[in-house]
Amino acid sequence: MEGRMSELSRLADAIVDPSGSCDDQDRQVAVMEFVEKLTFATVDDILEMLRVDFESRWGLPVWARNLAYRLACLQRPDDPHLLRMAASDLYLHGPDWDHIAEDLNQCAARLEAVSPETGLE
Structure with missing residues (x-):
């Protein structure tokens, strides 16, 4: 591309x-x-x-970025790197979505704890 x-x-x-x-x-x-x-x-x-x-x-x-990350995470729910990217983007847009970003980061941490090799560099 x-x-x-x-x-x-x-x-x-x-x-x-x-x-x-x-x-x-x-x-x-x-x-x-x-x-x-x-x-x-x-x-x-x-x-x-x-x-x-x-x-x-x-x-x-913001709505387009949120939708894009949401659709990407639905396709790859077990990708901790992607979940963290989505969380980081949510933090950029103010405190309204911080709790969702925290949930995504916690989910990513759980995934890496179960299977550390799933983490992408």
Whole structure:
């Protein structure tokens, strides 16, 4: 995927629109297309889109980041590294979700205690 943007990342760009040039109808269509693509995306596609957002965009709405991590964690519930990534992202958005982030970190710790080799570097 090096050198070319994934479809999911392209759609994420479309909902960010930092210039504010989209009208409401275009923005609504962009959001619908993004949600549809995200709903059926693989974990790897989701994480790539989030990586691109973290490195260059920083404009993905909180609801989109939360949904992306939620869908990724549902696909890989036994991945302590992913659970910690999701928890870290929740901490960025204020105290409202801190208790969920703490639960994710505790779950990751339990998974590593049972099977330390599941932890990703």
